[in-house]
Amino acid sequence: MKSKLKKMDILVTGVGGQGVVLASDIIGEAALTAGFDVKKTDTLGMAQRGGSVVSHVRLAERVWSPLIKEGEVDLLLAFEKLEAARWSHYLKKNAVAIINSYEQPPLSVSLGQEKYLTDDEIVAALKRRTDKIYIIEGNKKAQELGNVRTVNILMLGCLAAFAPLETGVWKSTISKRLPERLREINLKAFDVGRKEIEGVRIGKS
Amino acid sequence: MKKTLQLLSGNESLALGAYHAGVQVASAYPGTPSTEILENLSRFKDIYAEWSTNEKVAMEVGMGAAYTGARAMVSMKHVGLNVASDPFMAASITGIVGGLVVVTADDPQIHSSQNEQDNRHYARLAKVPMLEPTDSQDVYDLMGYAFDISEEFDTPVLVRTTTRIAHSKSVVDVKKSRKVKNPQPAFLFNKQKYVMLPVYALPRHAEVEKRMVRLAEYCETFPMNQIFWNKKKIGVVTSGVAYQYAREVFPEASFLKLGMTWPLPQQMIKGFAAQVERLIVVEELDPFLQDNIKSMGIEVSGKEFIPLVGELNTRIVTESSAGAGLLPESEKGEIIPPASGLARRPPLLCPGCPHTGIYFTLNTIGQRSKLLESDKPQEPKLIITGDIGCYTLGAYPPLNVLDTTACMGAGIGQALGMEKAGVKSKIVAVIGDSTFLHSGITGLVNAVYNEGHITILILDNRTTAMTGHQEHPGTGISAQGKETYAVDIESLCRGIGVKDIKVVNAFDLKALRSGLRDSLGREEVSVIIVRGACAMQVRKREHPRKVDVEKCNQCGICLKLGCPAIQSKDGRVFIEPTLCAGDICTICEQLCPQKAIGV
Numbered sequence: 054m055k056s057k058l059k060k061m062d063i064l065v066t067g068v069g070g071q072g073v074v075l076a077s078d079i080i081g082e083a084a085l086t087a088g089f090d091v092k093k094t095d096t097l098g099m100a101q102r103g104g105s106v107v108s109h110v111r112l113a114e115r116v117w118s119p120l121i122k123e124g125e126v127d128l129l130l131a132f133e134k135l136e137a138a139r140w141s142h143y144l145k146k147n148a149v150a151i152i153n154s155y156e157q158p159p160l161s162v163s164l165g166q167e168k169y170l171t172d173d174e175i176v177a178a179l180k181r182r183t184d185k186i187y188i189i190e191g192n193k194k195a196q197e198l199g200n201v202r203t204v205n206i207l208m209l210g211c212l213a214a215f216a217p218l219e220t221g222v223w224k225s226t227i228s229k230r231l232p233e234r235l236r237e238i239n240l241k242a243f244d245v246g247r248k249e250i251e252g253v254r255i256g257k258s
Numbered sequence: 259m260k261k262t263l264q265l266l267s268g269n270e271s272l273a274l275g276a277y278h279a280g281v282q283v284a285s286a287y288p289g290t291p292s293t294e295i296l297e298n299l300s301r302f303k304d305i306y307a308e309w310s311t312n313e314k315v316a317m318e319v320g321m322g323a324a325y326t327g328a329r330a331m332v333s334m335k336h337v338g339l340n341v342a343s344d345p346f347m348a349a350s351i352t353g354i355v356g357g358l359v360v361v362t363a364d365d366p367q368i369h370s371s372q373n374e375q376d377n378r379h380y381a382r383l384a385k386v387p388m389l390e391p392t393d394s395q396d397v398y399d400l401m402g403y404a405f406d407i408s409e410e411f412d413t414p415v416l417v418r419t420t421t422r423i424a425h426s427k428s429v430v431d432v433k434k435s436r437k438v439k440n441p442q443p444a445f446l447f448n449k450q451k452y453v454m455l456p457v458y459a460l461p462r463h464a465e466v467e468k469r470m471v472r473l474a475e476y477c478e479t480f481p482m483n484q485i486f487w488n489k490k491k492i493g494v495v496t497s498g499v500a501y502q503y504a505r506e507v508f509p510e511a512s513f514l515k516l517g518m519t520w521p522l523p524q525q526m527i528k529g530f531a532a533q534v535e536r537l538i539v540v541e542e543l544d545p546f547l548q549d550n551i552k553s554m555g556i557e558v559s560g561k562e563f564i565p566l567v568g569e570l571n572t573r574i575v576t577e578s579s580a581g582a583g584l585l586p587e588s589e590k591g592e593i594i595p596p597a598s599g600l601a602r603r604p605p606l607l608c609p610g611c612p613h614t615g616i617y618f619t620l621n622t623i624g625q626r627s628k629l630l631e632s633d634k635p636q637e638p639k640l641i642i643t644g645d646i647g648c649y650t651l652g653a654y655p656p657l658n659v660l661d662t663t664a665c666m667g668a669g670i671g672q673a674l675g676m677e678k679a680g681v682k683s684k685i686v687a688v689i690g691d692s693t694f695l696h697s698g699i700t701g702l703v704n705a706v707y708n709e710g711h712i713t714i715l716i717l718d719n720r721t722t723a724m725t726g727h728q729e730h731p732g733t734g735i736s737a738q739g740k741e742t743y744a745v746d747i748e749s750l751c752r753g754i755g756v757k758d759i760k761v762v763n764a765f766d767l768k769a770l771r772s773g774l775r776d777s778l779g780r781e782e783v784s785v786i787i788v789r790g791a792c793a794m795q796v797r798k799r800e801h802p803r804k805v806d807v808e809k810c811n812q813c814g815i816c817l818k819l820g821c822p823a824i825q826s827k828d829g830r831v832f833i834e835p836t837l838c839a840g841d842i843c844t845i846c847e848q849l850c851p852q853k854a855i856g857v
Contacts, residue, residue, distance in 0.1 A: 068603065069605075078265075078427070081265050082265050085265045090429060091265055091427070091429055092393070092427065092428045093265075093428075094426035094427070095425060103603070103606045103608065103822040104604065118571065119393075119428065119499070119502065120503075122572040122591075123573050123594075124591050124592060124593055124594070135600065135601065136603075138597045139596070139597065139603075141596075141597050142593070142596045142597065157834075158601075158825050158826075158827065159601045159603040160604075160606060161601050161602060162826075164656060164814075164817055164826075165826070167602065168601065170597075170600065170601075178597035181597075182594070201836060
């Protein structure tokens with residue numbers, strides 16, 4: 054069975070408070086259940102809330118470095134679109150980039166000292182590496198479900214379409230990691246994400 | 259999947275490894291990246307785990323416990339070992355009875371610290387054995403050895419991790435279960451061992467030297483010093499997370515992976531070196547292994563091409579090794595630069611943070627924004643010495659309220675030093691509640707005793723916030739959730755001899771301004787306790803504030819609070835309702851000159 058396993062290097066990014074660490078934990082735990090060797094590491098710096106957050110998750114038969122090398126990321130999952138551009142140089146050629154269209158302007162933008170990239174500029178940054186860009190209205194969809202905080206699990210649903218893991222494994226891992234009162238809505242969010250990714254055209258810009 | 263496999267962070271694994279190794283007493287002061295070790299241990303109700311007031315006290319608690327034959331562990335971040343170095347050196351010379359394991363979690367790359375310090379030097383300085391794990395499995399396995407070595411060689415054992423080990427998760431085979439070696443500890447009279455008078459200390463030093471000789475012999479056969487033979491063109495000696503990077507970068511090389519990095523297995527290294535064409539060391543920060551291997555008379559290179567500064571990764575190891583001719587240039591791969599024109603997203607004080615109001619007040623009273631307008635050296639009208647905690651983030655614009663940050667407790671002493679040097683500006687020292695109890699008290703005693711005229715702001719948010727909300731002596735809750743005595747900071751200051759003490763609500767802008775003005779005018783040590791709960795701990799977030807577009811004249815003063823909830827787009831200011839803390843804060847509402855902010 055082991056010989057069939059592929060490797061996958063995943064970068065999950067967003068803004069502090071969006072649930073990046075929980076999402077990457079779930080990917081890691083699901084992959085372990087499926088028989089992969091797994092390493093994951095978060096770079097939070099001093100961010101409590103509002104800072105830039107990135108998690109590296111690596112699955113393979115054997116993983117050495119916990120950090121993914123620049124240019125080696127197979128899949129980028131971004132919960133905020135500026136953060137997607139920030140890590141674009143980590144993408145491998147023809148990698149998959151799944152991006153939440155949500156925009157959270159940094160303070161320097163609100164103060165007028167720096168500019169938030171336009172959608173075209175964000176896509177151009179990613180297109181240096183890949184055309185496989187999927188833009189998801191994650192916050193809107195999560196809001197429709199009744200809790201915007203489910204956006205991280207909804208985005209995991211989008212990722213699931215590309216990861217070598219079965220739906221049952223995802224769902225049991227999500228159930229294990231979330232408190233009972235949040236379980237149902239998050240499992241629903243996961244399904245919404247899985248459906249949503251089907252409807253988005255590859256290479257959309 | 260095997261049932262015993264778990265995906266654990268280095269810190270989770272370390273706690274579990276120590277628990278299974280039979281640790282009975284654990285003490286720590288929170289500090290990134292070490293905090294989660296004690297957090298995880300405190301959940302086991304069959305051990306004693308405490309947050310100590312600081313690392314020095316934690317070390318003394320660990321020593322005391324180990325003297326009775328109990329297994330004890332003390333954990334801290336790298337700079338914590340500076341604080342604890344006095345009792346640490348003492349524990350080295352007295353030795354122990356029960357195993358004493360000291361964990362130092364270093365922070366290469368300075369993810370969340372004030373310096374980049376390689377604590378492996380402490381092992382050599384203190385003449386104690388040191389273990390270094392390369393991933394969570396190693397962490398788990400090493401803990402059993404750590405306690406055993408400590409007892410067998412009558413010495414504290416240093417376990418050194420780094421941020422990338424402590425905060426990375428990897429798969430751990432949790433094979434063991436808890437065994438307690440000495441369930442009824444007892445202290446036995448032995449003044450030659452424990453009373454370090456000169457007459458007893460000198461013979462103890464001789465014992466330490468004998469211990470090092472025995473350890474040097476032992477490490478030659480230590481099971482976690484391992485050789486992995488492959489091609490013999492390049493031989494890599496490495497430890498810690500650097501091992502993982504090197505294994506990935508040099509798939510064809512032979513490896514000597516050191517689980518024990520002090521003392522070093524001289525014969526093993528010599529034997530390995532003799533078999534390979536070229537010997538290199540891949541290590542983070544200082545050339546600790548390299549210099550010590552060189553002193554054995556072995557030809558070795560490493561820091562000639564591997565950087566001294568910052569943490570390593572596979573790209574850095576690849577590029578530097580290719581530069582040194584160890585890899586073909588083609589191995590570097592095609593690297594593209596980061597996208598340009600990206601707005602930075604530095605960490606900020608949270609919406610509803612109790613530090614925002616006092617920091618805005620300091621900014622305006624001290625005319626701090628003027629300091630950013632010119633490149634010429636300027637003397638601040640109000641000098642503000644800082645400390646270590648969330649409130650250090652006030653150094654960033656737009657608040658710009660800190661002139662210094664050195665180490666815990668330093669701000670108060672620095673403020674007095676500036677005053678005694680004769681500066682003309684007023685001086686304020688800013689410190690948090692947990693930090694004040696950690697090491698601010700002695701500075702305050704000193705300022706009162708030496709008749710300072712400084713103002714000390716104790717930002718009391720009732721928690722150790724930056725490391726993730728740990729309890730401390732001021733909260734009255736123990737690490738294991740027990741209600742205990744809460745130290746009253748106001749009475750403490752009064753007892754020290756401070757006459758002017760004010761307690762001000764952190765969310766009352768007017769009171770903050772008048773309180774600060776009053777204190778700055780005084781010819782005595784003045785303490786203002788700025789009290790307000792950490793926003794992250796307040797669950798109730800009602801009535802997010804809104805900007806009335808009719809009334810707002812876009813003056814932008816609310817943006818100068820640096821609150822992440824207050825944003826502006828296309829010249830229009832708005833408050834993001836999902837971020838605003840609402841009723842608990844209202845600082846922007848109090849500030850708005852147009853009364854344009856409300857419910």
